[in-house]
Amino acid sequence: MPTPILEIRNLQVTFNTPVGPLVAVRGVDIDVHAGEMLAVVGESGSGKSVSFLAAMGLLPRSATVTGSVLLDGQQIVGMSPKQMRSVRGRLMSMIFQDPLSALNPVHRVGAQITEMLRAHSKMSERAANARAVELLEIVGIPQPGDRAMQYPHEFSGGMRQRVVIAMAIANSPKVLIADEPTTALDVTVQAQILEVIQRVQVQFGTAVVLITHDLGVVARVCERVNVMYAGCFVERGNVHGIFEQPTHPYTRGLLASLPQTGVERLVPIAGFPPNMLRPPSGCAFRARCDHAVEACGSAIPPLVPVGESESACIRASELMGRK
């Protein structure tokens, strides 16, 4: 296996809140390889976004980040803000759910892409302008020359997200983190944006980390999948393994709760996710799990190989055999 482009080890994020420390991420390990499309799946509050905001150095000062984030061999945790600025946007960029808040309303979109280019390289203004138009063309914006002269409010939601992608890939980063990039878009536009992201991944060999709650999107475009719950990865593996033979009760629960053809009655997961101000001992899912036993409460179970995947359930092999 080649060395990963992004290597995260034992990442922990704690927010200091007025009511005490809130542990959002509790020891996350992840390898992202060049050119792959990797999914990080989880529900609200699972820590999926926070993990990568931490890796990007974008968390507020109330957050304490520990562990190791190696990007192309460079340690990111503990970098000075100045060093971080030279990494962000050049080696690794991030796009978000709401493209309007990622764009400056009073500047033309072309100028915003130009700014991104010139922040990281000694490019003449003219060359940068030309490159900005090229980038708009790459992400599929018609009449890119004219569109570059327009303001964000003149673009539709889908077109804005394309502009943000153009900005994110301006300096050919090695890693693109896409945090719910299509959640605010209509399905027909979502299909277009997913295609743009896939094209970037293939054409430029950019590794893409797709953070999403939408398992359909994962099934369409990702190869490896990481399932997150209460600040930990509970399962990871190849997309086919995860969907066809899920090993963790939480993954199984998620899939069973989806409305699918032929399913008469949906099966929700009982209860609620834990309050991370008081994280539970042991497996965080055990309070909602039908298969929990006493041993589940003793320690956070590590990911161990089960079948084709890795599972953080101490009973995974046993339960797989039973099924």
Add this chain to the structure above:
Amino acid sequence: MNSPTTSPLLSVRHLVKEFQMKAMRRSGRRKRIVQAVTDVSFDVHRGETLGLVGESGSGKTTVGRCVLRLIEPTAGQVAFDGVDLAQLNFEELRQVRRKMQIVFQDPYASLDPKMTVGASIAEPLVVQGIDGNHEDKVVSLLELVGLSADHARRFPHEFSGGQRQRVGVARALALDPALIVLDEPVSALDVSIQAGVVNLFGDLQQRLGMSYIFIAHDLSVIRHIADRVAVMYLGKIVEIGPAAAVYEHPTHPYTKALLSAVPLPNPRVERARSRIMLEGEIPSPVNPPSGCRFRTRCWKATELCAMQEPTLEIRGHGQLSACHHPEV
């Protein structure tokens, strides 16, 4: 299912809603009219669920609001139980409204943060001047939606998203409505929680027999819950019919494209599927295309589509669709 002889509970005919946009003095722009809903007709039968799907700007929410007369329709008739709502005076409308309720997407915004949940649920009873022991009624409503009696004394912020939506449902049920408009009721919820609320809607309908207009952009949820489905595009219904017919045998190109764009949570099926990639985005409702409104994005469009507006016509599997070149 309902026999065709029973009259529909709700009958909407030629509904039109236009919004006037203010003239912009400085840009010299003249007054413009947004055609949010244009000539929409449909029935809702007793005890059935009509799913209303479409992308943003399709007019599905406006239809829901016009049905309840939360906004005044520009033209058209809405008849509830045989009574044309437009003909009613304020007091008569108030009486009819008891039978029609709505549940919104964001229960946090639709519940008063300073009122206990019990008081919120009892409010419709107070407003309608219904005497009697509201406390018992509130408890039975809470239990009906899967909460318990002691939840009545708590405030909205003490509930999770799924529980809060259940409170919104309990309040909508307080006056024993015959019709509930569900406007994106599960869109804000995580899937593991959403499943429980979707089941609740099904269970309640089975027990109480009310009809739903279920408005959503999530086609999988609609498929699961709806008996019939209406697909909207730019203010018009392009296809309407039994859910199985619309989903299994879509005849309007837009329905076909929309269904093919929904990612299915099954990698093997999803990757083997052919997809129709629609170009561009939904045009402006201020100046909709002539003829068929979908023609600017349609791969089958011909000159005829620009010149003549297609009408809803019956197709092979029992649905109606408005297209000059329907899929077969």
